[in-house]
Amino acid sequence: GSYQTEVFRQGGSPFPFTVGGLEREAKSALPEKYFDYIAGGAGCENTVAANRAAFTRWGLIYRVLRDGIPADPGCELFGARLSMPVLLAPAGVGELAHREAETAAARAAAEVGVAQVLSAVASSSLEQVAQAAPHGTRWFQFAWPDDEKLARSLIARTEAAGYGAIMVMGDCYAAGWRTRELSAGFFPFDHCYGLGNYLSDPRFWELIGQPMDVQGDDIPDMSRVARSVAATAASTWNRVFAKPALTVTDIEQLRTWTRLPILVKGVCHPGEAAALIDAGVDGLVVSNHGGRQLDNCVAALDCLPGVVEAVGDRVPVLFDSGVRTGTDVLIALALGAKAVMIGRPWLYGLAIGGQAGVTHVLRCIHAELTSALTLTGHRRADTLSTDDLTRTALA
């Protein structure tokens, strides 16, 4: 049965049905600085607002006299069968939202049948996430460490733990000007949060010059490990986390390290697509990092048609930044995205209800998407096109 039917039968839900409601509850559930890290954006947060506003400038065209057979938004993406073309976007430091962090999100994604993209700076390690949901579809967001051994170790672990694709974060080479974090004086990595993938890697300990302090798949006592790491690691931080410059040559090199599909996240300029595809990339993600990096940036949604046009049918184009509802998913798909990722909504769900909260968020999107597909005259998600949209008067 549908999620609506289930909710009515149970006389409601402990969780809110709007992202505004989820955000409010997450805010009251979390320490303020943790909430601000999750919710905040760069500068005056104009990009965050623009990402949302862009959706209101498109209208879906409603259709009549159709057969009313419920749509099925299920799809196939890089060989995986998904219940809908939606993924959990990579977001670091899940432990700020919930102690079960990305493992709870992994179970929720598997339960609903969507893919999870694990952040490089997740709190749970690649292996812990794989163990939490062995049958789930999982991809890894790779942030290039400035150490080839560590980079290759992460890629080898990604393959060994059954991840289905690698998503390279292309848009984070400069730290965003994040005013909420500055005001709170809180930057999670300075407190050694979000190190699940590094603390579980022997090469990380070699780089910081300490004996490895975590065994096997143990969930480390983060505060203990963090204290010991923080004492010596500050000077090696940059080397561990970020290669100062990332070029198309690096992508070509990654292509030789792995047979997994490679996607590059953060592409907004149509002119960048061709070189990436020539370098062997299997997919692009149009994203402005949810407005967390560059303020006064064009809405990510407004970049989607240009990139889709430049790419043609050579590789799938995915989208994120501002997707909140099932109808937002429809708009992005109609503009040519093959799938979309959601960021903050799943973190809010995690903050207020752990696995059950993330499951709720995903089931709401699935239910609304299914209903909206039917109402726009579709049985499947891959038949949407710009014919289903019109620019609204605000445009």
Ligand code: FNR
């Ligand atoms: C992110 N995002 C992100 N992206 C990435 O590639 N690696 C990362 O570690 C993170 N970390 C991260 C933390 C938090 C708290 C948030 C909210 C986001 C960006 C994320 O993948 C995605 O691009 C945006 O969240 C999408 O925008 P919405 O859905 O949040 O509007």
